[in-house]
Amino acid sequence: DAGITQSPRHKVTETGTPVTLRCHQTENHRYMYWYRQDPGHGLRLIHYSYGVKDTDKGEVSDGYSVSRSKTEDFLLTLESATSSQTSVYFCAISELTSGGAGEQFFGPGTRLTVL
Amino acid sequence: GQQLNQSPQSMFIQEGEDVSMNCTSSSIFNTWLWYKQDPGEGPVLLIALYKAGELTSNGRLTAQFGITRKDSFLNISASIPSDVGIYFCAGGPMKNNNNDMRFGAGTRLTVKP
Numbered sequence: 589d590a591g592i593t594q595s596p597r598h599k600v601t602e603t604g605t606p607v608t609l610r611c612h613q614t615e616n617h618r619y620m621y622w623y624r625q626d627p628g629h630g631l632r633l634i635h636y637s638y639g640v641k642d643t644d645k646g647e648v649s650d651g652y653s654v655s656r657s658k659t660e661d662f663l664l665t666l667e668s669a670t671s672s673q674t675s676v677y678f679c680a681i682s683e684l685t686s687g688g689a690g691e692q693f694f695g696p697g698t699r700l701t702v703l
Numbered sequence: 704g705q706q707l708n709q710s711p712q713s714m715f716i717q718e719g720e721d722v723s724m725n726c727t728s729s730s731i732f733n734t735w736l737w738y739k740q741d742p743g744e745g746p747v748l749l750i751a752l753y754k755a756g757e758l759t760s761n762g763r764l765t766a767q768f769g770i771t772r773k774d775s776f777l778n779i780s781a782s783i784p785s786d787v788g789i790y791f792c793a794g795g796p797m798k799n800n801n802n803d804m805r806f807g808a809g810t811r812l813t814v815k816p
Binding site: 623630632692695696697 | 707709736738743744745746747748751791793803804805806807808809
């Protein structure tokens with residue numbers, strides 16, 4: 589299994605509070621991603637990183653920010669959590685291969701509930 | 704945004720039966736990936752496809768990269784109870800050299816003993 593951990597694994601918070609989720613990898617992969625998973629929508633990309641301090645938006649980035657100060661850590665922040673951000677959040681990592689896009693490997697997920 | 708259409712949404716089959724699911728897109732992809740997700744866990748990669756027309760097997764699983772590069776299918780032969788889960792396809796990359804993949808909504812598989 590790829591060395592990916594997420595913390596916390598579960599969190600319940602109140603509307604309007606800031607929340608930070610952490611993804612940590614031991615694989616030294618260049619690319620890291622944050623997805624949210626909701627019923628009927630599959631996995632939707634929030635933000636991704638292609639190197640230290642290099643990040644870009646995904647398809648559902650509103651209300652989220654990210655930071656990557658070290659290769660191994662990728663943080664997802666909800667500045668002011670809303671109920672619509674209740675979801676399961678997955679971190680993934682990947683590396684380019686000679687064939688182009690490389691496989692993405694996923695962490696165990698964080699279940700976030702915003703009351 | 705880009706849409707991947709995955710079908711069927713759910714399947715209920717008897718143990719021992721074969722299963723087929725597919726994904727289609729309006730966009731051309733260079734990579735197709737198939738994942739399985741068990742309850743409470745992250746998706747696990749099953750098969751990766753990199754060439755149009757490529758047919759790849761992993762045990763009882765077989766997947767193909769469509770010749771048009773806009774579709775892919777996954778077959779599971781002789782299903783067993785542990786095949787239960789949600790299967791996702793993913794296509795990409797959405798931008799050059801960023802490994803950004805787009806995921807289907809998933810096929811939920813139930814296997815009756």
